[in-house]
Amino acid sequence: MAHSAETIIEADDLVKHFSGASLVRSAAVVRAVDGVSLSVRRGETFAIVGEAGCGKSTLARLLVRLIDPTSGRIVYDGADLTGLSNREMHRLRAKVQFVFQDPFSSLNPRMTVGKLVEEPLLIHTKLSRAGRRQRVASLLVRVGLRADYAKRYPHEFSGGQRQRIGIARALASEPDLLIGDEPVSALDVSVQAQIINLVEDLKDEFGLTLIIIAHDLAVIRHMSDRVAVMYLGKIVELAGVDELFERPQHPYTQALLQAIPVPAPGANVEHVPLAGDIPSPVAPPSGCRFHTRCPYAVERCSESEPPLAAESGHLVACHRAAELSLEGVSVGGASNRSPAATRRFELYRKFSRQAGAITD
16 A cells, blocks of 8 residues: 655654552663654554563553653654653644544543543534534444444443443544554454454545554554564564465564464474563663574674664664575465454454444
8 A cells, every 4th residue: 555655743763661669670671662763654554563561562652642752752754752842732733633442441430422522622622512413323333333322421432332432432533644543453353354344434434543552463564554573662673464374584573573472283384482581671681682583693693782673675673584485384374364363353344334324
């Protein structure tokens, strides 16, 4: 899919450290995001993936300044967000919206659905009361709900319906950039496909740019244009989605892709063994942060940190990327062109399309 090369948002050496009391140290510092640089092009779907605790959700919140960075810059549409006052940020919030992971805790249980979706209109527009009601009804219908649901409360809805409400609320201010922090991970798999279909349709209709945080690589393969892989606060690989899935250059990316289950009993699937657990972000390893688990690590890997540099057509942070032959690595051992996990997702997609307007 072709996109304009225009950059809508970029991060430059972004850092976020959290400090607090510890039984071991008086001022332990958690290096949640530790020097991330990236740019997102207008109109694309940019995915950020990685294990739990790698910093991807913190990075997403930094990009919209829901939390402030320790250092580094965030530039949105030419404006340096890190230097803006709260009043100036208020004007920009209408154009950058967030869909949260948990549809149960992200909606105020004391407010009706109508009030929840109307709130951004009260803050960011000058619509009349009648105009706001009409806009709320239109948004609810657009996300697959009924207009009269505006009178109900969040507890009266399923998880999938609540996430549709959250999406309607995010769209109310007519944003240009929509960030989804694992927006479907708390939902049943069949409902996940419905929400993904909805988001894709809305992206085309409203001209949105999407940043998606996810751990389901089938979803990432299906809907993304480019993918950044994070490990312990840093990006270790960044490439177009087809390039990354078909020719992963970093051993961590390779291990993530091969970890996707193959629905074929008895299939002989080779896996790259990873030793141990992810290290603590309080005391990350020296050199390459992945070297303590990497089956290909050599002495150099523990001594110096590899830069995120161009290698074989995309960016990778690995001293041995040029040496290692990772060609032909496929998702779950299946064909690169039709990976098993993607086939599974496509079945759900077909089902949800046939079902039409679904109220889950």
